Amino acid sequence: MATPQLSGQTASQPVSIQQPIVFFDGECVMCNGFVDILLKVDPLGTILIAPLQGQTAKQYLPPLPIDREAWSIYYRDESELYDQSDAFIQVCKRLGGVWSAFNAIRLIPRPVRDRIYRFIACNRYRLFGRRATCRMPSESERERFLP
Known part of the structure; x- marks a missing residue:
């Protein structure tokens, strides 16, 4: 089994998952919109969802920075861990159909697209707001959310 990678770092433990997971900031209004x-x-x-503030994130992700502005969306599939713009691209690729068009973003060099991503991420609370608590899934959404 492959050890997931994040920006050249090896996660603390190999992980076996059955479905891909999107990790998001549960208090960010923009992230909740996504x-x-x-x-x-x-x-x-086909894609499960977990807040960065939850136990699943602690299990599957490397330690998050203390500064929440440095947080990112993460996407973990069966073999790798992606962050920032690569995570968004991989989610769209997995969704397929019209969402596959976002794969064209890959043509932009990663340092450029991640700089744009970081600008938005660092300003997300100011631009879109912040919830006082993490999102609570509705009854119909509950099976998709991991703690």
Whole structure:
């Protein structure tokens, strides 16, 4: 089994997962909007969802920076861990169909697209707001969310 990679770092332990997982900032309004879209365009639940603040993130991700502005969306599939713009691209690739068009972003060099990603991420609370607590999934969403 491959050990997941994150920006050249090896995660603390090899992990076996059955479905891909998107890790998001559960207190970020913009991130929750992305999760809302994901829930609508992936009605079969092929991608699971977990907040960065939860136990699943602690198990599957390297330690997060103390500064929340440095946090990123993460996407873990069966063999690798992606962050920032690569995570977004991989989610769109997995969704397929019209979402595959976002693969064109890959043509932009990663340092450039990650700089744009970081600008948005560092300003997300200021631009979109912040919830006082993590999102609580509805009854119909509960099976998609990991703690």
